[in-house]
Each structure stands twice: as C-alpha cells, then as structure tokens.
Amino acid sequence: MAISLRKGRNLNLSKTDPSLRHLRLGLGWNANACEDGDFDLDASIFMLTDAGKVRGDGDFIFYGQLHSSCGGVEHTGDNRTGLGDGDDEMLNIQLAKIPREIARLVVAVTIHEAEARQQNFGKVEDAFIRLVNLDTGTELARFDLTEDYSSQTALIFGELYRAGEDWKFKAVGQGYAGDLRALALLHGVDVQ
Amino acid sequence: MAISLQKGGNVNLSKEAPSLKKLIVGLGWDPRATDGAAFDLDGSAFLLKGDGKVRSDADFIFYNNLKSADGSIVHLGDNTTGQGDGDDEQLTIDLALVPADVERVVVAVTIHDADARRQNFGQVGKAYIRVLNADGEKEIARFDLSEDGSTETAMIFGEVYRAGAEWKFKAVGQGFAGGLGPLARSYGINA
Numbered sequence: 001m002a003i004s005l006r007k008g009r010n011l012n013l014s015k016t017d018p019s020l021r022h023l024r025l026g027l028g029w030n031a032n033a034c035e036d037g038d039f040d041l042d043a044s045i046f047m048l049t050d051a052g053k054v055r056g057d058g059d060f061i062f063y064g065q066l067h068s069s070c071g072g073v074e075h076t077g078d079n080r081t082g083l084g085d086g087d088d089e090m091l092n093i094q095l096a097k098i099p100r101e102i103a104r105l106v107v108a109v110t111i112h113e114a115e116a117r118q119q120n121f122g123k124v125e126d127a128f129i130r131l132v133n134l135d136t137g138t139e140l141a142r143f144d145l146t147e148d149y150s151s152q153t154a155l156i157f158g159e160l161y162r163a164g165e166d167w168k169f170k171a172v173g174q175g176y177a178g179d180l181r182a183l184a185l186l187h188g189v190d191v192q
Numbered sequence: 193m194a195i196s197l198q199k200g201g202n203v204n205l206s207k208e209a210p211s212l213k214k215l216i217v218g219l220g221w222d223p224r225a226t227d228g229a230a231f232d233l234d235g236s237a238f239l240l241k242g243d244g245k246v247r248s249d250a251d252f253i254f255y256n257n258l259k260s261a262d263g264s265i266v267h268l269g270d271n272t273t274g275q276g277d278g279d280d281e282q283l284t285i286d287l288a289l290v291p292a293d294v295e296r297v298v299v300a301v302t303i304h305d306a307d308a309r310r311q312n313f314g315q316v317g318k319a320y321i322r323v324l325n326a327d328g329e330k331e332i333a334r335f336d337l338s339e340d341g342s343t344e345t346a347m348i349f350g351e352v353y354r355a356g357a358e359w360k361f362k363a364v365g366q367g368f369a370g371g372l373g374p375l376a377r378s379y380g381i382n383a
Contacts, residue, residue, distance in 0.1 A: 008314025009342045147310065156226065163339075170314065174226035 002130070002139040005171040011141050013131065014166035022094055022134035023167075025107055026087030027157060029127040039119060040080045040112035042180060043089040045073055046187040047102045053188030055101070060189045061091065062180065072097030073105070082124075092134060093160070095167055104161035106172075106187070110180040114153035121175065122150025129157040131169060143171040152176060154183045194322070194331035197350070199340060199365035203333055205323075206358035214286045214326035215352065217299055218279030221338075222317035231316045232272045232304035235281045236372065237265050238379045239294045245380035247293070252381045253283065254372065264289035265297065272304070274316075284326060285352060287359055296353035298364075298379070301337060302372040306345035313341025321349045323361060335363055346371050 003011060013020055031039040044062035046054055047070075054060055058069025063078040076090040091107070098105070107129060111119050121127070130142040143158060155175035161168055176183065184191050195203055205212055219235040236254035238246055246252060250261045255270040264286050271280040285297060301321055303311050313319055319337040324330060341347050344367030352361050368375045 006343050007310070008312040010314060010339060152227065172315070174224075174228065174315065176227045 003141045005141055005143040005169075007143075007145075007147075007171050007173040010168050010170040012163065012166055012168050013140060013160075014168075017133055017136075017138065017140055019136065020133050020140070020167070021096065022092065023160075024132040024134045025091045025093065025160075026130045026132060027090070027107075027109060027128070028086060028088045028130075029082050029109070029124050031082060032123045032125050035119075035123050037117060037119075038081050039124060041082055041088065041124070042078065042110050042112055043075070043091060044108050044110065044180060044183075045075075045091055046106045046108065046184075046189070047073065047098070048104050048106060048187060049101050050103045057189055059102070060184060060187070070097055070099050070102075072099075087130070102162075104159050106159045107157045108154060108180075108183055109157055110154045110183060112180075114179060119153070120150050121145075121152045121155055122148055124149075127155075127157075129171075141169060143173070145173050147173065149175060154178050154180065195333045197333050197335045197363035197365075199363055202360050202362040204355070204358060204360050205332060205352070206360075208332050209325045209330070211327060212325050212359070213288060214284055216279075216324040216326045216329065217283045217285065218322045218324060219281040219301060219320070220279045220322075221274045221319040223274040225317070229305070229309040229311070230273045231311060233274065233281070233316065233319060234270065234302050234304055234372065235267065235283055235321070236300050236302065236376075237267070237283055237285070238298040238300070238376075238381075239265065239290070240296050240298060240379060241293055242295045249381055251294070252376055252379070262289055262291055264291070264294075279322075287352075296351045298351045299349050300347065300368070300372075300375055301349055302346040302375065304372075306371060312343045312345050313337045313347065314343055323350075323352075333361060333363070335365065340365055341367065344368070346375050348375075 047059035066075040127145040152175035239251035258267040322334040346368040
C-alpha cells in the first residue's frame, strides 16, 4: 500500500523499500473541466549541490535535455496535452549514478507559455506526483496537490534528497509566479 | 561536539556543562524561497509547576511577553522572516533565577498563522532549535524540526527540568495541533 503524503511530509525511501535502486517519478494532471484549449505542462529536475545550485547545465533535465550528464536521470519524453489517465510525464532515476556532491533533486512542473495562454495552476486539477520502484513496479508514495495554486505557473512538486546513505522524499507543493526559464536561473542554470 | 537529539532522549546539562549558569535556546530557519507568505517561527517558554501548569499568565514567555517576572527567562525578540545567518530567535534561561516552585521550563516552537498560510514545519527549510551554554556560547544539543516536525505546526521541542540539584534537558519532539493559543491553554494560560 503506497503512502499518501501531505504537504511538508517526508518519507525515507530507502527504509520504506530497501530494494529500491531505480525510481520512477510519475507526474500527472488534468485541465480544469471548464477550461478550453490545451495545457502543456512540463516536468523537470534540478540536481543541486548543498549550495542549492546545479554544478552545470548537465544537471538540469527537461524536455529539451532528456538525460542528465551523469546518466542517472532520464526524462521519458514530453506530453503536450495531459490527456488520458495515469502519468503524463515520467522521470526515471538510477540512484547509484547520482554523484555524491548532489544533495537533492528538485522536481518541478511548469506550464508552457503560461503567460501567453493566460494559464496557471488554479486551472489545473488532479495534479500528483507518485514514486514507483521501477524494478518491482511497486508504488511507494503519492502526493496529491490539492491546494488552489491560482497565482502560480511553476510548482515544485517535491524533492528527493540524501539523508546519510539513505534517500528521502519530501512533498513540497510550493511554487512561483514564473516560468521554466526563471526557475532555471534561480537554480543556477546558465540559460541562453 | 554537540549532541544531536532524537525524540525522547535526554541530557544532563549540569554534567555536560558543569559550569552552566545560563542557557541560550536558539531557533533558526531558512527564509521562504518560493512565492507566498514568509515563514515566521516563534519560540516560547512555559514555566511549569509540578502539576504541569503555570502559576500565572506571567509564566508564559513569548513574542508579546519577552521577560518572565523573575527575570529568569528572556526572549530576545521576534524575527518574522528568518533572514540572516545564525539563530533567528533566542531565549535565555538563567537557571539560578528560576523560582523553586517551577519544576520545568517547556520550550515550544510554533509557526505563526500556520493554518491561514497553510504551512507546517516540513515546508520550512533547515528549521532547528539548539541549546547553548551562554558562557562561551558552546552548543550542547540540537534538534532538527524540518525533518522531525514534518506536518506539525506547533511543537514542544523540549524541556529543561530539575533533577535534584541538577538540570536536565529532554528532547520531547511532540507535535501539538492548533498552534500557540491552544498550546498555551493546555498549560493553564488564560489566553
């Protein structure tokens, strides 16, 4: 039985599932039924050192760069509409390949062209992030984002972080009134 | 080397720091990085008798009552954003001035306006509370609220209590639903 996380809660993944080696982060959402037009949400990961910054652009994984330079994080591809059930975008992580100097992986979702399309997370519903052991297919935890995020266009869904030799996950559910570019700049990515 | 406290553990302060006369209780946290209302953590102290209640409202020291009547507890002032390095709030406990009928001093941390702001300890980055010997400012013990507090909004961090002629400190780590008001009422404050 997967653990349902509340905002702010953390979970020790290594203790919950000692067999965990390959982790899938599945993210999903639906456009509010009253909304017309397509919602193109993009999941991304920032691999951060203790200083809260990436080491280089290879630590930023998004639709334009599907693999981290270390090979530990893979984005399985962009979903442009969020239609259908289940995970809309997925990120696969090989925990052993994450370099030691990376303290945490921040998992964010941004709305593509939010400003031009006048979209925000208040118009998105059923957003979630779930964590699955890729080797066993077992869902370890799930976080449903239930607040009204109507002023936000970039949301940190959660973060995966080291606790000694273990990996933990925290349900964050906080965001920004910015876009992916702003979020990248904030985390030290050199955006052209 | 300071002791990293786990819930339920205790340290004998008089043994850890034989010269201890005055304690500093320090509270720190990272300012909010995302958009939205700032994280405002408040440290407070309750002077309790053997029956677990205050003698009067004056035994509740917080941001609106910065000093106990006997001068034993002084709150050095409210920080509402967590900006800056080091401890964001501090209280001092002058052990010799703690009245004889006070058995223990409970130290709590609450998040201001947590419900309205939909905040809890788990969202606040690097929230901690630590106990130092005021003389030399050597850290004796520390407790991490961001990890252990998780979804709580008010937490009894620990208590400084008498053990014969000595003082001990226990890491309580007990969440309390409802915030500072209900917490104060549970100790007999007419808030």
